[in-house]
Amino acid sequence: MKYRRIGIIGAGLIGKAIYDEVLRCEQAEVAYVLASRAGRASMRSSEWLDPGLCVHDLEEALARPVDVVFEAAHADVLAAIAPRVLVSSDLCGFSCSALARPDVERAITESCRANGTRFFLPHGAILGLDGLVDGRDCIEDVTITTTKSAAGLGLQDSAEGVVFEGPAREVCRKFPRNVNVHAAIAIAGIGFDRTKSIVVVKRGTDEMNHRIQVSGKGFAWDFSVASRSLGGVTGAYTPRSAAGSVRRILASEGIVNG
Ligand SMILES: NC(=O)c1ccc[n+]([C@@H]2O[C@H](COP(=O)([O-])OP(=O)(O)OC[C@H]3O[C@@H](n4cnc5c(N)ncnc54)[C@H](O)[C@@H]3O)[C@@H](O)[C@H]2O)c1
Numbered sequence: 433m434k435y436r437r438i439g440i441i442g443a444g445l446i447g448k449a450i451y452d453e454v455l456r457c458e459q460a461e462v463a464y465v466l467a468s469r470a471g472r473a474s475m476r477s478s479e480w481l482d483p484g485l486c487v488h489d490l491e492e493a494l495a496r497p498v499d500v501v502f503e504a505a506h507a508d509v510l511a512a513i514a515p516r517v518l519v520s521s522d523l524c525g526f527s528c529s530a531l532a533r534p535d536v537e538r539a540i541t542e543s544c545r546a547n548g549t550r551f552f553l554p555h556g557a558i559l560g561l562d563g564l565v566d567g568r569d570c571i572e573d574v575t576i577t578t579t580k581s582a583a584g585l586g587l588q589d590s591a592e593g594v595v596f597e598g599p600a601r602e603v604c605r606k607f608p609r610n611v612n613v614h615a616a617i618a619i620a621g622i623g624f625d626r627t628k629s630i631v632v633v634k635r636g637t638d639e640m641n642h643r644i645q646v647s648g649k650g651f652a653w654d655f656s657v658a659s660r661s662l663g664g665v666t667g668a669y670t671p672r673s674a675a676g677s678v679r680r681i682l683a684s685e686g687i688v689n690g
Contacts, residue, residue: 435682436460439498439521441513442505443467443477443486445662446526449671450502451481453678460682466493466505500681503527504674507608511536514551518543524552524681526674529615532604532624553620554677557670558613558642558657564621571648574621576600576614577630579641584661585610587633596631603629609665613642621646640667 438454440447443465454462464487467477477486487493490513500522503510507530514530517523518540531537540551555561564571582591585607596603600614601624611629618627638661646653659667 435499437463437498439463439501440465441501441503441509443481445666445671446504446674448480449674450504450678453675457682463496463498464493515539515543518549519547522550524554526554526556528553529604529608529612531619532601532615552681553616556612556616556673557667558616561616561620567648568621571622571646573647575628575645576617577643579632579634581637582633591633592635595633598629600624600627600629
């Protein structure tokens with residue numbers, strides 16, 4: 433059985449959803465959860481995390497042998513750890529806006545190739561990545577419009593209207609914590625340079641909305657996902673989606689997890 437020991441990097445909303453799901457699986461165990469000391473007060477890991485599994489030092493975490501690591505911390509963290517993790521285990525990265533950096537994407541691809549390991553892209557807050565992968569050779573245009581509050585984007589209260597319009601590669605640099613959806617759509621579809629991104633600030637909303645418009649040879653899709661913010665960058669659906677990704681990754685190697 434391949435995925436027996438699981439590493440988790442990040443002890444926030446998504447990290448907790450991953451942790452809870454692994455605990456539900458009888459045949460897999462958590463080897464560590466890397467938690468920063470400055471986590472969100474509302475997500476205090478001491479309240480839900482076994483202290484024996486909680487690690488604050490990256491080197492200490494990476495020294496523990498694991499079969500797969502789930503990253504749910506920050507794009508900079510994914511960028512820093514991915515090539516090293518992939519030397520000896522598979523990796524699932526929720527902060528996939530990191531891959532907008534060509535050096536990071538290259539390092540991940542090369543590490544997988546050199547070590548025979550795999551990088552999993554979770555669908556996170558969005559749906560339909562399978563359709564983009566299948567259609568990518570005949571898709572001509574992809575536009576994603578994200579609408580959020582100024583606070584949700586880390587902008588001043590006075591911000592309003594369109595605050596970004598340009599390629600997905602650039603929006604990932606500008607709002608790395610908020611546009612993982614743009615990154616996932618770009619990776620699955622026609623890439624960071626051809627995928628068009630728009631970010632709109634709407635006052636007084638606690639809802640995040642992503643509209644995805646795709647057109648290709650003889651077809652067009654137009655769909656939206658909306659979710660209420662759980663207080664940070666993550667919406668109400670994503671912890672469920674993260675748990676589903678954990679289940680599917682573990683099950684792919686024979687772990688049946690009702
Ligand atoms: N793929 C998607 O669709 C999607 C959706 C929502 C969020 N995300 C991303 O997933 C990640 C986690 O989201 P979340 O809602 O759980 O965030 P969160 O703020 O609730 O938790 C993030 C955790 O990572 C920790 N952290 C940050 N830097 C760290 C470091 N250097 N070492 C150890 N821990 C560190 C923080 O302290 C915090 O506990 C973020 O990068 C977010 O942008 C992706």
